Amino acid sequence: MQTPPVAPMRKKLVTFIKRYFLFSLRSTIISLFLPVIIFFIAFTGWISYQLAVTQLEENAYKSVDDTVFQTKAYLENRLYDIFEQLVAFSNNPKTLDIIDSESSDINAQDYIEMNNLLRSIHLNFDSIIDSILVDMHNGEFTLYQSDYRMRFNHFPYKEYAEVYKGNKEGFYWHNEHPDDIFASKADVVSVFKLIGTDSSKVNGVLLFNLRRDFFENVFNKSLIGEHGFLTLVSPEGTFNSKAVAEQYRLSSKEIKYLQTLQEEKGKYEFKNADGKNMTIIFDTIGVNKWKVAAVFPTDEILKKANYIKYVTLIVILVLTAVAVLIANFFSKYITNPVSALVSQTKQINEDNLNLSFNHNGPREIEILNTALEDLMVRINTLLEQIRLEQDQKRQLEFSVLHAQINPHFLYNTLYSIKGLADMGMNKEASSMITALSNFFRISISRGKEIINLEEELAHIENYLIIQEMRYGDDFSYVINMDSTLLNYKIVKLTLQPLIENAIYHGVKQKRGKGEIVVNGYVENGNICIEVIDNGSGMNRHNLNEIREELANKRSNSSIIGIGLRSVHERIKMHFGDEYGLTIESEEGTGTRSKVMIPMTKGGVNESA
Numbered sequence: 001m002q003t004p005p006v007a008p009m010r011k012k013l014v015t016f017i018k019r020y021f022l023f024s025l026r027s028t029i030i031s032l033f034l035p036v037i038i039f040f041i042a043f044t045g046w047i048s049y050q051l052a053v054t055q056l057e058e059n060a061y062k063s064v065d066d067t068v069f070q071t072k073a074y075l076e077n078r079l080y081d082i083f084e085q086l087v088a089f090s091n092n093p094k095t096l097d098i099i100d101s102e103s104s105d106i107n108a109q110d111y112i113e114m115n116n117l118l119r120s121i122h123l124n125f126d127s128i129i130d131s132i133l134v135d136m137h138n139g140e141f142t143l144y145q146s147d148y149r150m151r152f153n154h155f156p157y158k159e160y161a162e163v164y165k166g167n168k169e170g171f172y173w174h175n176e177h178p179d180d181i182f183a184s185k186a187d188v189v190s191v192f193k194l195i196g197t198d199s200s201k202v203n204g205v206l207l208f209n210l211r212r213d214f215f216e217n218v219f220n221k222s223l224i225g226e227h228g229f230l231t232l233v234s235p236e237g238t239f240n241s242k243a244v245a246e247q248y249r250l251s252s253k254e255i256k257y258l259q260t261l262q263e264e265k266g267k268y269e270f271k272n273a274d275g276k277n278m279t280i281i282f283d284t285i286g287v288n289k290w291k292v293a294a295v296f297p298t299d300e301i302l303k304k305a306n307y308i309k310y311v312t313l314i315v316i317l318v319l320t321a322v323a324v325l326i327a328n329f330f331s332k333y334i335t336n337p338v339s340a341l342v343s344q345t346k347q348i349n350e351d352n353l354n355l356s357f358n359h360n361g362p363r364e365i366e367i368l369n370t371a372l373e374d375l376m377v378r379i380n381t382l383l384e385q386i387r388l389e390q391d392q393k394r395q396l397e398f399s400v401l402h403a404q405i406n407p408h409f410l411y412n413t414l415y416s417i418k419g420l421a422d423m424g425m426n427k428e429a430s431s432m433i434t435a436l437s438n439f440f441r442i443s444i445s446r447g448k449e450i451i452n453l454e455e456e457l458a459h460i461e462n463y464l465i466i467q468e469m470r471y472g473d474d475f476s477y478v479i480n481m482d483s484t485l486l487n488y489k490i491v492k493l494t495l496q497p498l499i500e501n502a503i504y505h506g507v508k509q510k511r512g513k514g515e516i517v518v519n520g521y522v523e524n525g526n527i528c529i530e531v532i533d534n535g536s537g538m539n540r541h542n543l544n545e546i547r548e549e550l551a552n553k554r555s556n557s558s559i560i561g562i563g564l565r566s567v568h569e570r571i572k573m574h575f576g577d578e579y580g581l582t583i584e585s586e587e588g589t590g591t592r593s594k595v596m597i598p599m600t601k602g603g604v605n606e607s608a
Contacts, residue, residue, distance in 0.1 A: 060301035072283040072292040103137040136204030148182040173288040175234040216241040228296025435462040454486035475507040475514035497563030498531040506535025538585040
């Protein structure tokens with residue numbers, strides 16, 4: 001940590017006292033300088049106002065730009081999932097087999113398998129997909145998933161082929177339109193693949209209709225002023241989920257401009273029919289090149305500018321009046337003592353933070369002198385405290401980060417999952433992926449530092465599942481925890497470093513099968529959690545060194561890992577010095593790591 005320099009503090013202090021000295025001159029002299037002071041305050045206030053308005057405008061545009069980006073990113077993610085499903089379905093061996101077969105060769109089993117595939121897609125993406133249609137062999141093979149009947153006997157391929165062409169793969173998107181396939185009387189967004197040509201042996205379509213309310217929910221979560229709105233622009237038109245007055249809607253000219261715009265993201269302004277300045281901030285969805293655009297009146301984001309102007313004017317007037325009153329009130333009392341105090345403060349530097357001043361002036365100077373002496377004492381104290389706290393905070397933050405995201409652990413686990421997948425052990429690979437996902441989900445815990453003991457146990461159990469699957473029969477584990485303790489609080493990532501030490505420095509260092517036992521119980525009104533292994537253990541000398549390092553709060557030694565130190569120090573920081581980590585070990589027998597925390601529910605300072 002860089003220590004705050006003392007020289008600027010001394011300079012500011014001297015400047016303050018000098019101004020105070022100038023304000024104490026007799027009223028005739030002050031009357032000459034008062035217009036200059038008032039002008040300076042007014043000028044400073046005006047500059048502050050201009051900076052505030054500029055910053056407000058930048059923040060407002062940045063906020064809208066962030067909204068557009070986040071909306072675009074979410075839609076891109078979900079639409080890409082749907083598009084992947086369509087691509088995977090079109091390349092499915094059963095789909096390709098039906099396309100290549102004669103219509104007379106298609107049997108009931110083909111219908112059943114294709115229908116099961118459609119039902120699976122529809123169920124998995126029910127919140128987005130409204131209906132699905134498969135129509136091939138000129139309508140001789142038709143399947144669909146919808147709550148409504150079809151409007152025709154088979155898909156009008158010729159009409160679609162005349163409108164949609166040019167894509168070598170045959171994939172197309174259609175923005176909001178009335179459902180022309182099913183009798184749902186609803187508007188939908190479609191993504192589909194045209195198969196074959198009008199003159200080919202087989203032609204048809206694989207089509208997904210997407211729910212309008214999915215897009216409405218995404219757009220309506222973002223509020224952009226009273227008359228602002230989000231819209232989805234594509235070559236066919238726009239998708240608007242918010243009803244706004246006619247003068248705030250996009251004209252055909254602006255829509256056409258957005259449709260032909262080559263830039264993927266940006267901002268531009270225009271005037272609407274009423275002469276109001278409007279702003280459009282847009283970004284492009286990668287999967288279909290549609291644009292997500294935020295449209296809003298420019299003056300809506302600057303509503304607070306006038307408010308800031310009036311507040312600034314009032315503050316300027318108040319500060320001017322206060323400056324005049326203070327200058328006239330104190331001018332006769334503190335001139336000479338202030339000069340002497342200024343002389344003393346000039347001696348303050350990085351090596352001298354002591355103030356020694358014998359005043360002979362009014363009581364106000366005594367108060368100021370006392371305050372400055374107290375300030376020097378507090379500066380000394382705070383500088384030392386900041387050094388210690390920042391050093392401790394930096395070490396603990398690094399330790400927590402290291403414990404939460406261990407690249408070697410993640411790499412090894414992913415490599416193990418790949419190995420399982422390569423061997424066809426999909427069930428084991430799935431279990432390992434689930435354990436890894438749960439492990440990192442609890443590690444993050446939405447940024448919470450304090451979690452339930454139940455979550456901490458689930459975290460280490462996922463970790464142990466992964467390690468047990470990686471190392472096979474090298475070790476086993478047992479968790480014995482009093483069920484009445486599961487709702488009590490514990491510092492996140494307390495047990496995982498202990499389990500990791502037990503594996504890598506305990507059971508892996510001995511021959512034969514290792515065993516790790518986790519016990520949780522109540523002792524003298526506190527919660528005790530033990531991590532016990534039957535590994536190689538430690539000799540007395542090494543054990544004493546580790547205990548000394550745990551007791552030495554600011555040691556930089558590498559005898560113990562940052563994981564153990566993080567566990568010990570974070571427990572003390574949250575619960576008090578009487579709690580923490582203790583280690584017992586005997587060479588050739590094993591190691592016992594014991595964590596003691598209070599029985600706490602709710603906040604960390606609330607007792608059970």
